[in-house]
Amino acid sequence: MSRIAFIGLGNMGAPMAANLLKAGHALRVFDLTPAAVDAAVVAGGVAATSAIDAVVDADIVISMLPASRHVEGLYLDASSGLLPHIPAHALVIDCSTIAPATARKVAEAAAKHGLAMIDAPVSGGTAGAAAGTLTFIVGGEATTLERARPILVNMGKNIFHVGSSGAGQVAKLCNNMALGVIMAVTGEALALGVSHGLDAKVLSQMMAVSTARSWATEVCNPWPGVLENAPASRGYTGGFGNDLMLKDLGLAAEAAMSVGASIPLGELARNLYAMNSRAGHGGLDFSSVVKLVAKDV
Numbered sequence: 001m002s003r004i005a006f007i008g009l010g011n012m013g014a015p016m017a018a019n020l021l022k023a024g025h026a027l028r029v030f031d032l033t034p035a036a037v038d039a040a041v042v043a044g045g046v047a048a049t050s051a052i053d054a055v056v057d058a059d060i061v062i063s064m065l066p067a068s069r070h071v072e073g074l075y076l077d078a079s080s081g082l083l084p085h086i087p088a089h090a091l092v093i094d095c096s097t098i099a100p101a102t103a104r105k106v107a108e109a110a111a112k113h114g115l116a117m118i119d120a121p122v123s124g125g126t127a128g129a130a131a132g133t134l135t136f137i138v139g140g141e142a143t144t145l146e147r148a149r150p151i152l153v154n155m156g157k158n159i160f161h162v163g164s165s166g167a168g169q170v171a172k173l174c175n176n177m178a179l180g181v182i183m184a185v186t187g188e189a190l191a192l193g194v195s196h197g198l199d200a201k202v203l204s205q206m207m208a209v210s211t212a213r214s215w216a217t218e219v220c221n222p223w224p225g226v227l228e229n230a231p232a233s234r235g236y237t238g239g240f241g242n243d244l245m246l247k248d249l250g251l252a253a254e255a256a257m258s259v260g261a262s263i264p265l266g267e268l269a270r271n272l273y274a275m276n277s278r279a280g281h282g283g284l285d286f287s288s289v290v291k292l293v294a295k296d297v
């Protein structure tokens with residue numbers, strides 16, 4: 001049993017923390033939203049009054065925050081940054097999806113405090129977080145990953161070590177760029193079929209066993225009513241926010257520019273999710289991008 005500080009109890013962090021509690025670990029939990037802390041306390045965690053309060057006697061610190069600026073602020077802020085407060089023996093695992101350069105910057109600062117840190121962004125969505133079947137995509141020292149592995153297996157079933165610090169983030173952005181494109185085109189295909197009078201459910205079932213098969217057809221189908229448990233069937237709530245996908249596609253564009261790579265479809269998809277955000281859907285699940293091409297969904 002480890003003493004774990006878990007910071008960031010949103011759509012992903014809450015179920016991940018719940019799985020650590022189920023595995024018997026002792027969790028001190030913190031989130032800026034009091035209701036998120038309350039829910040984690042009901043699940044068995046102990047409420048911390050601040051992020052610093054959460055980490056004071058931790059063996060492991062896990063963060064699951066929205067974006068680079070939140071992670072940089074959490075660890076490096078001049079007055080409230082966590083690094084000087086984390087016990088020297090502790091291991092730091094950041095599971096947020098952020099810029100590779102930020103991940104490297106925070107890990108280097110952690111090392112100066114004698115702390116081992118990995119970037120371990122995840123794939124698998126909220127359903128994977130709840131089921132404990134996430135994929136962890138890890139950047140950092142192999143020896144640090146081995147220390148983290150007994151904790152990560154409580155939350156996920158696949159663990160990939162893809163390189164040194166920041167590499168986990170690069171690999172995660174590659175995955176999400178492909179996902180963003182696939183989700184948008186799946187929505188387009190379903191809207192086209194429905195415009196011709198086809199049943200979206202039958203069309204999806206056919207595609208799910210044909211060559212357009214994907215996570216978007218099978219797990220997070222963008223058409224309401226096709227999959228009972230998909231965000232589309234509950235008003236596009238829960239799930240992976242449109243603006244988080246927009247953030248990831250922006251990070252992919254930055255990563256592409258830094259090495260001169262061309263990502264024509266990734267850039268196009270970034271614009272689609274930006275349009276969806278400007279249409280007022282930024283807080284909805286990213287599968288709501290289908291609203292750009294379909295009426296009445």
Ligand code: NAD
Pocket residue numbers: 007008009010011012013030031032033036051064065066067070073074095096097098122123124125126239240241244
């Ligand atoms: P979310 O917005 O639901 O949750 C983030 C939580 O962090 C919120 O509860 C917020 O209050 C809290 N927070 C922000 N700053 C904080 C701070 N300084 N201290 C304490 N708490 C703070 O986001 P999410 O969907 O849980 O995603 C988290 C990360 O995981 C993002 O980087 C996202 O890109 C990534 N991700 C999400 C999914 C998904 O399906 N939702 C899948 C894979 C990866």
